[in-house]
Amino acid sequence: MSTQIAIRTGTIYPPVQVRSVPSIPNLACDGAIDAEALDQTMQLMGATMVYSRNSEIFGENEPADYLYKVVSGCARTYKILSDRRRQIGGFYLPGDIFGLEFADEHTLSAEAIADTKVLVIKRRALNALAGRDASVSRQLFALSNRELRQMQKRVLLLIKSAQERVASFLLEMAERMSVGNAIELPMSRQDIADYLGLTIETVSRTLTSLECAAAIEVPTSRRIVLRNRSALRRLNG
Amino acid sequence: MSTQIAIRTGTIYPPVQVRSVPSIPNLACDGAIDAEALDQTMQLMGATMVYSRNSEIFGENEPADYLYKVVSGCARTYKILSDRRRQIGGFYLPGDIFGLEFADEHTLSAEAIADTKVLVIKRRALNALAGRDASVSRQLFALSNRELRQMQKRVLLLIKSAQERVASFLLEMAERMSVGNAIELPMSRQDIADYLGLTIETVSRTLTSLECAAAIEVPTSRRIVLRNRSALRRLNG
DNA sequence: CGATGCGTTGATAACTTTCAAATTTAGTGG
């Protein structure tokens, strides 16, 4: 399966773009409004791609020419550090958009966690559209905004204890994908560990201790039921 | 000294701004080009303010109506967590710009670390200008871009050991303000600790051990001389 | 059925924090 679209090219800034840049600081809408314009565009203009479990979607240092929207499955972005550890940048669930970079090259790699279907759209095309459609550009801005806030949250998370990190993670996932109180985790313990900056053993032990504390249930390793959110929130700080 | 300018007002998005928004992903210039346009503007349009040591420049949740540029001294942004710990968002040295937020309210507070002189400019005015002057808007974008990348670096830093964090910090500061191999730190050990997510004791001990390892010298607590950068870089990962 | 991957558990080591005290530095008033 040839899933690699990106082709390394010289960097070109269409002058049109450059003129219509930011005024970044003032716009703070969070995509709640107009949430459909970008979606529709991607549906219309995007190509559907399928990536099998653990296959690469894009690699670090490749030109960031495309934007990706998860249709089904789940993706992760990550970076391999010099000491061979892996830091996971984020998990992307159906409806989530990733590949939004702030440079012309990806600073992270991306892989499918499970078999994953994504809509792929050329950033160039999207930018051109954004120049004409304010709601699209607003949404692009809101998107990067959201990434930024998530990163801020992550910084705050990483200075906390293992329990707090795991609790935060569960609450985050619950917010994004819970059915009732149950979460069906698409990612492995190793993924979670690399996301939280912990070891797999610590994640496992922490989940066990949360279960003992009656805050959660873990019927199977990939299925977690939140039993006491306020306890988790208390841990969360 | 009444240093508080910000006044809470309703949020207004001038339609002009909204139309000329992003195309964010494609622009990756890093402020190297055109580095003067924004500077000149701030010089011309900005007001000079002086803040004494430890005084507040702005507070969390206040409207983010101004952009600040350090002329002399040093500022820090920070957030107080629910467990009373303080996380420092960043240190701003002469020439650095802060107060750039991605919402209409500050998500961090800011204080002067030493007696500090800053240029203050209304964001509204800057945005209006950015609509007309592409180089200004490019720089604004480059600024937020830089903040973002620093945040990414921070995430990578926070999953590492105390030694690596301190070594990274020293190299970062050296890059930003070294005179030869010497750094004159404007901030306290507590500031450093809160920046790196460590305790003050760990920071102190780590510096001592780096000194023993002949990687640095610490003639006075605020003055640090780098003796072996490659050793620091090795620690840095 | 054995191999393999993933997750859990246990024991120990390494690292960081906490608490306490000593030491140095900075600031203030005489």
Add this chain to the structure above:
DNA sequence: CCACTAAATTTGAAAGTTATCAACGCATCG
């Protein structure tokens, strides 16, 4: 300018947390 107090920094010892190494259980799959 000195002396004195307060604040900042360093150092030590003990406790707490997380990582590492190792073993085990439990599924899945050929």
